[in-house]
Amino acid sequence: MSTTHTLASRDRLAGAYQVAGRVKQAINLHERNLADRERVLGRDHPDPLA
Numbered sequence: 424m425s426t427t428h429t430l431a432s433r434d435r436l437a438g439a440y441q442v443a444g445r446v447k448q449a450i451n452l453h454e455r456n457l458a459d460r461e462r463v464l465g466r467d468h469p470d471p472l473a
Contacts, residue, residue: 430460 433456440449 426463430456430463433459 433452437449437452437456440446440452
């Protein structure tokens with residue numbers, strides 16, 4: 424699995440946490456995922472900007 428697929432999967436997991444009411448875990452995972460996207464893809468890549 425590529426890095427971008429892993430990041431996308433983690434983003435969907437964070438969304439599932441949020442829907443399940445696990446907001447604290449969702450926020451934590453979204454923040455970690457954003458930091459990893461910026462580190463791997465660069466700050467100017469469209470994915471972290473979205």
